[in-house]
Amino acid sequence: MSTDEEALSRARHDPAAFEPLVDRHSAALHAYLFRRCGPVADDLLSEVWLTAYARRADFRVVETGTVRGWLFGIARNHALAHWRRNASAPTPGSPAPGGDDTWDAVDARLDAARLRPALRAALRELPPVEREVLVLTAWEQLTPAEAAQTVGIGAATARSRLHRARARMRDLMADHPADRRAGPPPPLVLKGAQT
Structure with a gap:
């Protein structure tokens, strides 16, 4: 226990x-x-x-x-x-309140701010059922099993949706100019996810 x-x-x-x-x-x-x-x-x-x-x-x-x-x-x-x-829509990826104000954190937020519009657009392209599992695991740091529990689906279904969402996000973000300068996008590695 x-x-x-x-x-x-x-x-x-x-x-x-x-x-x-x-x-x-x-x-x-x-x-x-x-x-x-x-x-x-x-x-x-x-x-x-x-x-x-x-x-x-x-x-x-x-x-x-x-x-x-x-x-x-x-x-x-x-x-x-x-x-x-x-009747308002969710906005996954919006910044959470508070945070660390070190220079590294500021640089990271600036980089994230540059990617945020493309990331939001890519997230909007995902089917809602895949997007929700991805957001729960990536932003909320839930395991796929906890994400499954949160949305009321089986763990295998959550892992499948997460796999599809990660693959689609890689494809959608591959065309982003910031990603081209840095090379191919790294795989999305999520807590508790198997690659």
Whole structure:
């Protein structure tokens, strides 16, 4: 049993045991929500934690998977509800708030800013089902299994969609001028992904 699972199990009877989960996952969940919903991320994050706390007794490792994937699934549902209420589209790849202000980080952000329009255009070309798995694994650093859990599909389906999305992104980004100067694009290496 992982630390998260132990904390969630204890939180069923001891509400204070829920706090380490909030401390451990709030930053990642906030970044996920901010990239998709912008400035309402704070409000949505509060809703995510209220939902997770209310449903803490419903979590089962065998049926549900990891606590992290379960939390991202709750966050995804709140983001989707927000989009439906406001008829606004998600913007994967938008910068998350905060960050490191070292010169290397500034250079990296400038390079990313040059690539961002092409990256967004390429992401828009992907089918939504592939794009979502790619964004969850690349930006949110979920494993393919956690991404599968988040969107409610099987792990093999998520790996297949991720493979297709990575191949399409390589093809779509191959024509970008910045990539031509640097040579062929490197393969997208994602946490937990098998190449």
